Amino acid sequence: MATAQASITLATDANRVWQLIGGFDALPDWLPFIPESALSEGGRVRTLKSVAGDTIIERLLDFNEAGRSYSYTILTGPAPVRDYQSTLRVVAEGSGSRVEWSGSFVPVGISDAEATALFAGIYEDGLAALKKGLEG
Template identity: 40%
Template sequence: MPKTILLATAALAALAATPALALDVTKTATVAAPPAKVWQTIGAFCGIGDWHPAVEKCVLSEKGGKKIRTLSLKGGGTIVEEEVSRDDKAMAYTYAILESPLPVEGYKSTLSVAPDGSGSKLTWMGNFKAKGAPDAKAEEVVGGIYDGGLKGIGDKAK
């Protein structure tokens, strides 16, 4: 087999074996409230039950020393998430999805609050791979979750 064909075949095989690239979604919002008040509104890891419009109930538990939240969604469905890290001083926490009906896998996300003039800037960013859906659909679903949550935090922190 000529060398160029062999190299092209090897390159194609390597490309086919490459895993799908991770997707990133970042949403931000400004809130006319001081960062400390916004962070207090976000609350503890299960505080999402108080401000996210899609969450009916949040139940907190622990597994292996890690906080686990089980979210019951309005209209049905359950998401189980693990708090990976939390820094109250920096006003940020990171979590990972353990179980979910969402079209994502390997999902890890950070929600943070920072000063922005006389108010606050909220940033919610996630990294994941699409599962059972096109990349654009997975990004749309996650983006919608973030938009709803950021609006919920903003409404509650006023």
């Protein structure tokens, strides 16, 4: 099993960050490479469209409002992995916050290093876009 992780420190209050990113359907609000999201199965499954036109279907595994985190798995998508599980979390740090995005997965047809680099890049680019959107 391979893993990837990224985090970013923001000058923005953790509750404000969570209000923006904490909804399972909120990716289009802050992640520029996912412009569309639609919920199904009572809000536990999201169907995402990427800017490249790919469809990714993900299932919510755990949602913790008080802990400002949620975990999910990819059901179908173009990524060359299986058994993908990821967590997005917002942690208070003084008057600011830290956003952590991590995942584990089994690469299919690529090396652990290639899969790790792929998801680390997605997480890092996504968190950089979040910071830019919140802090300019």
